[in-house]
Amino acid sequence: MIHCFSTRSLWPRLAAGMLTLASGWLIGCSGSDEVAVMGDWRRRSDFEGVARQAAAGFIINNIAYVGTGTNADNERLTDFWGYDAARNTWTQIADYAGTPRFAAVGFAVGSKGYVGTGLDNNSDRLKDFYEYDPATNAWRKIADYAGSARRNAVAFTIGNKGYVGTGFDGNYLKDFYAYDPATDQWQRVASYSGPKRLGAVAFVLDGLGYVVGGNNNGINQKDVWAYDPAQDTWVEKDEFDDEETVARSYGVAFAIGSKGYVLLGDGNNTVWEYDPASDSWSDDRGAFEGSTRSYAVGFAINGKGYVTTGSVGTGRLDDLWEFDPDKERDSDD
Template identity: 60%
Template sequence: MIHLPFRFLSAQSSQSESVSSETPFSTHKKTSRVNWILGLLCAGWAGTLIGCSTSDTVSTLGDWTVKSELEGVARFGAASFVSGNIAYMGTGADASNNRLKDFWAYDPSRNAWTQKADFGGAARNIGVGFAVGTKGYIGTGINANGDRLKDFWEYNTATNTWKQVTDFGGTARQAAVAFTIGTKGYVGTGFDGNYLKDIWSYDPTANAWTKVASYGGSKRMGAVAFVINNKAYVGTGNNNAIVQKDWYEYDPAQDLWTQKADFTTDQSTIARSNGIGFSINGLGYIVTGDGTTATKDVWEYNPSTDTWATRGVFEGATRSYGVGFAIGSKGYVTTGRNGTSPLDDLWDFDPTVAQVQ
């Protein structure tokens, strides 16, 4: 049996940005049919695909697959965390900007969502989440009255229950970043009426917040963060509506921020706000968000070389205020807002598989 070493993807409407299942026999676009037929002809004529391609086909590693959409309402500005091999997500705002507090778990092994106990605090959006062990934490954000918040809540994955913990140590804020290193969670940057750069660590054992070294770059909101080898990497976001291009590494052992290489002119589209970051197998990824251009490009960061490389394009609708996480060897993107329309789709990302455009 001959196995084609690539997939042809069905084109998506630039108007509807609708989600469709991926299949080589898609009839959404004539070009998809033509590409598929050409692939079969090449296989039949030569027995292999060596030297056979179409002039407009570009292959690169990094492929997306549509998965089961969230069973709750479409939303943007949700918060999430991962415990074990399960992702948890809740809060956010719907199409009418109503704040939400429903809470969901996604199991990639079953490709299924399960509704859990509602978030314990007030409904909100643009908050943050992180996990330490079997406990998850969600806090900050904006409530239905437009008030910024600083309360924090702990979710017990074993008992499906919430309890309030000590309020966040900094000011009430929105659009902060959060990450976990070891046994502590970290929250910082964001907007409290002013742009911010302070960083705070949370110790669940002591139920206490401690201010650590402030972010090494400029103040910002809507940044992204991911963790690789017990070091956090934080960047992008905006400061006074200007998207940022600096990039910093945080070492909690030294409580030290180290500036890494700025984005170059060729990497200008990395700069964005309200995007998504996650890490897989020692590499970090940034996707979606608001930028100077539509941000469907996928960027991969290698901390050992302090360099960036493109990894194809996100195959769902463009979006900001989405949720991203990694489980095992795959990354995931879900929800968010396309223009004024909230989303409920879910996509997984495999950086080892070639994407053909």
């Protein structure tokens, strides 16, 4: 049997010192040497609130919750919506109980969701946090973030704790704190080991929190570090190191199965897949098929990735796209 590979797909394997056949990398050959691309996008039900950028979100029981952000008039928002991927429908939930804001962060621990930090209507930085309980459809205030008030931080969940760090408080930041819902307390953990930054993205694989990209002093970053809560340490991983300019900020990230995905931000539609087994990145998944955008929200449910909202220039977006990494892309796309 003959296997064909696109030229661009070879670099992560060569960098790893060997040619590897992994999920999604095996492609067929035709007489015309066409290269099949695994990873298909399809349009789903539009976000039902007003179009917006820099929203926050989290997932509880396979429902994605998205809210806050700014509309086309740059007004800060408090409305929140839940997306049921199985039904492909949006349902409005209780408005966020805190000050209207954008550039906040969200994460979920167990059956509760958490949203905090960001910028208010006066562009003042915030550090308050609120907890959402879908069982009662209600928000309640919890302990303020223990670090400084900030915007464009990054957040992820490992086990029974949420982690929030980096961002901008008038200076670029690299500190990190863990939130324990059982005690309603924040605890300082090891600071991010790379340069300070805002606008990074994160995903979690095998109990490690990966932080990718962001901007430091006007320069987009391409380094990748993984946080190990058991050791309270950051481990440097393979950076985006191909010939393209792939450093970025204000993109989206999510994890599906054993792989992480990073895309969008700063005019780049390429879908980058991270394999922790080989510590390598591949662009074999092609490109996002919606509008190039920044400040979008990304999440994953039941083996599919999703991208919604965001901005193109001064325009705001409300479309929703679903990514299936195991489906072959239509040759007409």
